[in-house]
Amino acid sequence: MALACQRDSYLRELSTTVKSCTKHEKEDAWDCILADTVLFPEGGGQPCDHGHFKLGDCADEEEEDQAAARSIPVTSVTRRGTDAVHRVATELPPGSRVHVSVDWRRRHDHMQQHSGQHLITAVATRLFGWDTLSWALGADISNLELGVKEAMPAQVAELEGAVNEAIRAQHSVRVHFLDRTQLDVDPSVRSRGLPDDVTGTVRIVEIATLDKNLCCGTHVSNLADVQAVKLLHAETVRGGASTRLYFVAGQRVLDLAGRMYAREKALAKALKCGGDDLPVAAERVVKGQKEEASARKRVMKELAAFEGERLAAEARASGAQCVAFHRDDADADFLGGVWRRLEPVGDVVAVLSCGSKKGDGNVLVAGRDARTVERVGHAVAAAVEGKGGGKGGKYQIKATAMSGLKKLDLHRLLIEAVAAVRAAES
Numbered sequence: 001m002a003l004a005c006q007r008d009s010y011l012r013e014l015s016t017t018v019k020s021c022t023k024h025e026k027e028d029a030w031d032c033i034l035a036d037t038v039l040f041p042e043g044g045g046q047p048c049d050h051g052h053f054k055l056g057d058c059a060d061e062e063e064e065d066q067a068a069a070r071s072i073p074v075t076s077v078t079r080r081g082t083d084a085v086h087r088v089a090t091e092l093p094p095g096s097r098v099h100v101s102v103d104w105r106r107r108h109d110h111m112q113q114h115s116g117q118h119l120i121t122a123v124a125t126r127l128f129g130w131d132t133l134s135w136a137l138g139a140d141i142s143n144l145e146l147g148v149k150e151a152m153p154a155q156v157a158e159l160e161g162a163v164n165e166a167i168r169a170q171h172s173v174r175v176h177f178l179d180r181t182q183l184d185v186d187p188s189v190r191s192r193g194l195p196d197d198v199t200g201t202v203r204i205v206e207i208a209t210l211d212k213n214l215c216c217g218t219h220v221s222n223l224a225d226v227q228a229v230k231l232l233h234a235e236t237v238r239g240g241a242s243t244r245l246y247f248v249a250g251q252r253v254l255d256l257a258g259r260m261y262a263r264e265k266a267l268a269k270a271l272k273c274g275g276d277d278l279p280v281a282a283e284r285v286v287k288g289q290k291e292e293a294s295a296r297k298r299v300m301k302e303l304a305a306f307e308g309e310r311l312a313a314e315a316r317a318s319g320a321q322c323v324a325f326h327r328d329d330a331d332a333d334f335l336g337g338v339w340r341r342l343e344p345v346g347d348v349v350a351v352l353s354c355g356s357k358k359g360d361g362n363v364l365v366a367g368r369d370a371r372t373v374e375r376v377g378h379a380v381a382a383a384v385e386g387k388g389g390g391k392g393g394k395y396q397i398k399a400t401a402m403s404g405l406k407k408l409d410l411h412r413l414l415i416e417a418v419a420a421v422r423a424a425e426s
Helices: 061-068 104-128 153-168 180-185 251-271 275-318 332-345 370-383 402-407 410-425
Strands: 013-023 030-034 051-055 072-074 077-080 083-088 097-102 132-136 142-146 173-179 201-207 211-214 229-237 242-249 322-327 349-355 361-366 387-389 394-399
Touching: 072 083, 097 104, 104 132, 104 142, 104 153, 104 201, 104 211, 104 229, 104 242, 104 251, 153 229, 173 180, 180 201, 229 251, 242 251, 251 275, 275 322, 275 332, 322 332, 322 410, 332 349, 332 361, 349 370, 349 402, 349 410, 361 370, 361 402, 370 387, 370 394, 370 402, 370 410
Parallel strands: 322 349
Antiparallel strands: 013 030, 013 097, 030 083, 051 072, 051 097, 077 083, 132 142, 142 242, 173 201, 201 211, 229 242, 349 361, 361 394, 387 394
């Protein structure tokens, strides 16, 4: 049996009776089945409707005002055989009367997208012989998968033009029903198969002179209500086996155009150019950023060498065995560059760090004796609440609490590490 929303997609509300209401197995919710409903259950690539229950029939304004306080939201509707299962937070006694209303903005949007998809499919088949393998109605952009390896830009443009020409022609869209056993009688009806639990009559959505298709979803009654379709782009998927075509229809076309225009104005203002000059201006900015990054990399490399030479000279002059260094805006490569200039000094162990002094950062513990470095590295990692590892006299640490470095007595830590290594050797 078809639901009220499938018999008349423009029906926004109705009063009906609760047939059953059972506790959901996993969620703190109830699954309600009604005698009929205006809320479409998810299926056929179309998401479910959202809406509300109000206890009673709400036959007049006074009753409706009283029921408003008892409004129960419905945000999940699924199909179970011929029934629609509404998930709600409140138990409703079987036999009680409820007034069901649909979120019309969401419903009408889904009608426009779904009818738009049928139209794209029909025209793509007629023009190019492309079959539609599947489709998905997205929250902002929808797509259909076509059985063609590649859709050329000229073909997509031709398809879009023909689709919108059909909309301007205002072809009617009607729903009718046929016994499942009679499907073979009309080979013009498109179908990708029916669920096993569908029996009896089946629902056909027909666009006059263009298409007949088995479908459970909600649709407009005339292509004029689709308003317009914009094909956004096509991409090859499944290793080149098919093409995914993205589109918007109806109000989404206007919404997308509005967002794009606002975005273009903001970018044009930021880049100080006209809308038509945005691509060139953006390329200029990206090129400048790359050049700046390259220059900074060269400067940081030279600075790392300079800092390494400075620390090496100080270590040689003082005879220090432990060297510490920190720079906020450095990175792991910078620390490696510092160590390369320190490494020839001798038995020095370096604890080099970068990043926030209180938050995240990187630490490099390095020295000639790998065992000593490993012991110092373990202690430093624990102090900065980080994870680390390494080999060959280098121990790298990803820290989460750089402030822990201040609490370490690195000279004492080194003495203890050296003593522990020598004790292990003896």
